[in-house]
Amino acid sequence: MTPKDKLGREIVVGxxxxxxxxLGRSAGLRIGKVLDVTHxxxxxxxxxxxxxxxxxVDDDWARAGVDRPLELCRPxxxxxxxxxVVDRRSLPLAYAALxxxxxx
Numbered sequence: 550m551t552p553k554d555k556l557g558r559e560i561v562v563g564x565x566x567x568x569x570x571x572l573g574r575s576a577g578l579r580i581g582k583v584l585d586v587t588h589x590x591x592x593x594x595x596x597x598x599x600x601x602x603x604x605x606v607d608d609d610w611a612r613a614g615v616d617r618p619l620e621l622c623r624p625x626x627x628x629x630x631x632x633x634v635v636d637r638r639s640l641p642l643a644y645a646a647l648x649x650x651x652x653x
Contacts, residue, residue, distance in 0.1 A: 554566065555632060562585060577609050580608075580641075584603060597629050605621070
């Protein structure tokens with residue numbers, strides 16, 4: 550059994566995904582690499598049973614006109630795979646270069 554993204558595609562270790570995150574008082578999108586996928590029951594019935602360990606690229610202010618290079622974020626855990634989108638074909642070269650140092 551594997552989780553599915555918003556478009557119904559399976560998410561597996563090694564995939565690149567786009568996911569939402571908090572950006573100050575608004576929301577942002579991040580590109581990340583899936584490091585691990587686990588399944589365990591949630592504490593409440595509304596909890597997702599999926600945990601997706603991901604390492605993303607911090608590009609929030611680099612694209613806002615601030616002169617700051619892209620860098621990797623700390624690995625984190627996503628709990629709602631249906632709020633992500635797998636995008637295996639469109640990874641920008643600058644991001645691909647950063648991910649060469651990420652295992653898996």
